[in-house]
Amino acid sequence: MELHPDDLKRIARLARIAVSDAELAPLQSQLNGIFGLIDELQAVDTKGLEPLAHPLDVVQHLPQRLRDDKITELDQREANMANAPASENGLFLVPKVLE
Amino acid sequence: MSLNLSYASLKSLRAALDSKQVSSVELAEHFLARAEDALSLNAFLHIDRGLTLSQARAADARIAKGEAGALTGIPMAHKDIFVTRSWRSTAGSKMLADYVSPFDATVVEKLNHGAGMVCLGKLNCDEFAMGSSNENSAFGAVKNPWDTSRIPGGSSGGSAAAVAAGLTPAATGTDTGGSLRQPAAMCGISAIKPTYGRVSRYGMIAFASSLDQGGPMARGAEDCALLLDAMAGFDERDSTSLNNKQAATPILARFSEAYASNASTGAPLQGVRIGVPQEFFGEGLSADVRAAVEAAIGEFEKLGATRVEISLPRTRLSIPAYYVIAPAEASSNLSRFDGVRYGHRAKEYRDLKDMIERSRAEGFGAEPKRRILTGAWVLSHGYYDAYYLQAQRVRRLIAQDFQEAFKSCDFIMGPVAPTTAWKIGEKNNDPVAMYLEDIFTLGVSLAGLPGMSVPCGFGADKMPVGLQIIGNYFDEGRMLAAAHQYQQVTDWHARTPEAFR
Numbered sequence: 077m078e079l080h081p082d083d084l085k086r087i088a089r090l091a092r093i094a095v096s097d098a099e100l101a102p103l104q105s106q107l108n109g110i111f112g113l114i115d116e117l118q119a120v121d122t123k124g125l126e127p128l129a130h131p132l133d134v135v136q137h138l139p140q141r142l143r144d145d146k147i148t149e150l151d152q153r154e155a156n157m158a159n160a161p162a163s164e165n166g167l168f169l170v171p172k173v174l175e
Numbered sequence: 176m177s178l179n180l181s182y183a184s185l186k187s188l189r190a191a192l193d194s195k196q197v198s199s200v201e202l203a204e205h206f207l208a209r210a211e212d213a214l215s216l217n218a219f220l221h222i223d224r225g226l227t228l229s230q231a232r233a234a235d236a237r238i239a240k241g242e243a244g245a246l247t248g249i250p251m252a253h254k255d256i257f258v259t260r261s262w263r264s265t266a267g268s269k270m271l272a273d274y275v276s277p278f279d280a281t282v283v284e285k286l287n288h289g290a291g292m293v294c295l296g297k298l299n300c301d302e303f304a305m306g307s308s309n310e311n312s313a314f315g316a317v318k319n320p321w322d323t324s325r326i327p328g329g330s331s332g333g334s335a336a337a338v339a340a341g342l343t344p345a346a347t348g349t350d351t352g353g354s355l356r357q358p359a360a361m362c363g364i365s366a367i368k369p370t371y372g373r374v375s376r377y378g379m380i381a382f383a384s385s386l387d388q389g390g391p392m393a394r395g396a397e398d399c400a401l402l403l404d405a406m407a408g409f410d411e412r413d414s415t416s417l418n419n420k421q422a423a424t425p426i427l428a429r430f431s432e433a434y435a436s437n438a439s440t441g442a443p444l445q446g447v448r449i450g451v452p453q454e455f456f457g458e459g460l461s462a463d464v465r466a467a468v469e470a471a472i473g474e475f476e477k478l479g480a481t482r483v484e485i486s487l488p489r490t491r492l493s494i495p496a497y498y499v500i501a502p503a504e505a506s507s508n509l510s511r512f513d514g515v516r517y518g519h520r521a522k523e524y525r526d527l528k529d530m531i532e533r534s535r536a537e538g539f540g541a542e543p544k545r546r547i548l549t550g551a552w553v554l555s556h557g558y559y560d561a562y563y564l565q566a567q568r569v570r571r572l573i574a575q576d577f578q579e580a581f582k583s584c585d586f587i588m589g590p591v592a593p594t595t596a597w598k599i600g601e602k603n604n605d606p607v608a609m610y611l612e613d614i615f616t617l618g619v620s621l622a623g624l625p626g627m628s629v630p631c632g633f634g635a636d637k638m639p640v641g642l643q644i645i646g647n648y649f650d651e652g653r654m655l656a657a658a659h660q661y662q663q664v665t666d667w668h669a670r671t672p673e674a675f676r
Contacts, residue, residue: 079552091506091551092513092528093544094536103545109607110549114495117565120572127567129385130415131371131623134574135648141418143411155277161520168515171527 077111079104180205181341182671185249185398188344192238192248199238199248203231203293206250210295210342213675216318218327218337220255221262222296230293237291245401247291251345254334255297256304257282257389258378262294266380267302267312267330270518270538280378281410282347282389290405295343299333302540303509304349304382306330307357307612310603311542318599319362320672321638325596328358334392335362340675345393345402349379351386352497353591353616356628359392360591360641363630365668366392367399367655370648371623372417374403375410383504384415386497386620395668396629396658400430403651421649429652434660442479443660449475450485450584455615461594467632467640468590471661475588478660485580485587489573493618496573498610499553499566500621505543506550512538545606574622577645586654587645590615591628595638615643625651629658630667639667 084104088095095103132138153166162169178191180202191197207227210219227250234248258264258276265271279288286292301311309317309332317332319325320340327336331348335358338346348355350368359366367390374389381387391402404427409418434443449472456465476482514520514534521533539547553562580587592612602608619626624645631642646654662668 077558083552084548087548087551087555090555091547092510092531092535093539093547094529094532103548106545106606107548107552109605110498110545110610111552113607113610114499114549114553114562114566116492116495117499117562117569120492120565120569122565122568122572125568125571127564128571128574129567131385131570131574131621132417132648134571134578134622136419138417138419141414148412152277155275156516159274159277159517161514161518170515171524171530173527 077115079107079111181209182394182669183344184395185246185344185393185401188249189245193243199231199234199293200228202248203227203250203295206295206343210337213340213342216320216323216336216340217315218299218317218333218340218342219252220265220297220299220314220333223262226261227293227295230287234291234293244290246286246405248293249345250293250295250343251286251347252295252298252334252337252343253283253347254300254331254349256300256349256380257347258380259283259294259297262297264297264380265314266304267300267314268538268540268543269313270512272313272519274517276378278378281375281412282406283378285406285408286347298337298346301330301332301542303380303505303543304330304351304354305505305542305546307353307609308603309333309358310599311540313540316599319596320675321363322596324598325638326361326599328361328596330354331392332358335359335364338362338364338392338394339672341671345391345398347389348392349387349389350620351383351501352620353613355390355392356591356616356626356641356643357613359628361596361639363639363667363670364392364394365396365399365627365629365658366390367403367627367651368619368625369403369407369651370625372415373407373422373651375413375416377410377412381508383501384508385504386501395662396655400427400652400655400659424649426652426655430656433653433656437479444475444657445479447480447586447657448483448584449480450483450580450587452485452487452490452580452587452589454487454490455589459593460590461634463634464590464592464594464640467634468642471631471642472588474661474665475657478664483584485584487576487580487618489569489576490614490618492569493573493621494610494614496566496569497613497617497621498549499562500570502546502550503554503563504550506547506554509543509547514538542606570621573618577618577622577624581647586657589643591641591643595634595636595640619645624648625654627654627658629661630670632667
């Protein structure tokens with residue numbers, strides 16, 4: 077798998093990270109180095125194996141725990157809003173989205 | 176004989192507090208002064224004397240009332256991945272440079288509010304815990320107290336350097352692919368990454384959720400046992416926190432009982448089988464690290480253990496599997512940083528989308544960007560099955576290999592890292608070269624097993640070497656007890672860097 081400049085622009089767009097033209101070439105070469113490394117996985121025969129998402133699943137089945145459907149969060153509105161880059165009247169401010 | 180407070184064990188600090196030789200406020204003052212004198216190491220990101228001293232006064236009051244536990248009044252510091260209500264919580268990133276958390280992480284609650292330890296401040300780390308050298312911090316590299324031209328390891332580099340330099344008797348760290356074990360090895364201290372799910376991830380700024388585990392860093396294994404016992408436990412606020420019977424057994428009880436019956440025989444580890452994987456001793460392992468690790472295994476044999484040759488055939492594959500899974504989870508976890516609700520926001524932008532893209536471009540450093548982009552790629556349409564699911568299948572093979580190995584041994588031992596600490600700047604332009612250094616720690620993380628690093632000597636350049644001890648699931652108590660036996664007959668964990676005595 078080799079990453080071309082158009083692929084890089086596409087994944088940067090998917091990941092919502094602005095990449096300048098000057099950054100493109102060095103980033104492309106670094107990512108291609110990483111992809112070269114992870115390509116080693118392709119040669120492994122994994123037929124019939126289930127993906128392992130929770131590591132302990134290899135020794136015991138752990139069902140996904142669900143909590144009771146009740147309110148557990150404290151009201152932290154003030155403390156949360158204090159971290160907002162821009163807010164007004166208790167609302168987050170963003171650039172205009174609708175005309 | 177007066178106690179050297181800077182490098183005392185937690186047990187001797189407890190005794191000093193209980194016998195009124197020293198107060199918690201005096202201890203806090205002592206370590207704050209050392210931290211302020213050692214600012215050039217760049218280990219601390221935020222110190223606030225007032226906050227620390229108020230926790231110390233509360234601890235002194237608890238001690239005076241006879242309500243002290245094993246850790247009450249003893250200072251410690253947190254890796255800046257654990258969120259704290261009072262100190263800033265940055266994750267070593269410009270993205271969160273001014274972030275103040277509305278809540279404390281479970282580990283913070285347990286250690287500081289529950290056990291009554293006194294927080295000295297927040298410790299530097301690689302940005303979002305991504306790195307093996309601590310050079311990826313947005314707030315500058317941490318220096319290794321053994322040689323300040325070298326890296327302390329990462330990502331818990333500030334924690335390791337602070338303990339090694341005697342700026343704190345204990346610290347928290349986190350390990351996603353080796354971030355507790357490798358810096359502990361490179362700074363000559365002890366650390367343990369517990370079984371995945373032992374220590375709550377609530378309030379630990381997320382990097383790769385199926386791998387991230389918090390754990391303690393301190394001078395000796397006994398210190399780590401005390402700390403881990405206080406940190407671990409079921410937490411309903413972490414969806415993967417373990418609440419089975421094995422997880423409910425106190426670590427400290429296992430630690431104390433493990434080799435008690437053989438203690439007087441001179442061979443306390445009689446009957447313990449140590450698996451030595453051939454793949455950990457092949458090409459790429461430097462000769463000085465090999466010699467120190469072999470000598471340490473020999474020491475365990477003198478204590479009564481027997482050596483068994485084993486194989487972990489997919490050791491090399493742990494690198495590509497990890498560098499698919501961890502970036503995939505990181506790209507998902509880090510999508511929350513959009514410059515809207517909290518975190519960095521770009522000053523100039525055209526519209527909402529441009530604001531988000533620029534905020535993320537400015538707020539994230541080079542390594543998180545590489546991992547987010549790698550993760551977005553392996554999760555994208557057409558690659559999800561070939562890369563992400565394939566990596567998860569290889570992960571199962573790696574975890575099965577460990578279970579196969581544990582049929583013939585109790586612990587697995589080998590090096591933590593192929594080399595001792597390298598020079599600052601030596602590898603930070605070559606991400607792949609840096610990733611390859613993680614070869615001996617990644618498998619343990621992928622399998623969710625507990626892994627320790629124990630100081631076991633020095634390399635040719637006089638830099639510390641760490642022995643890795645890998646146990647089966649939930650076996651932390653016995654691992655720590657075996658390491659403690661080793662530390663009764665060796666003094667590598669008690670060595671201190673000359674410039675910080």
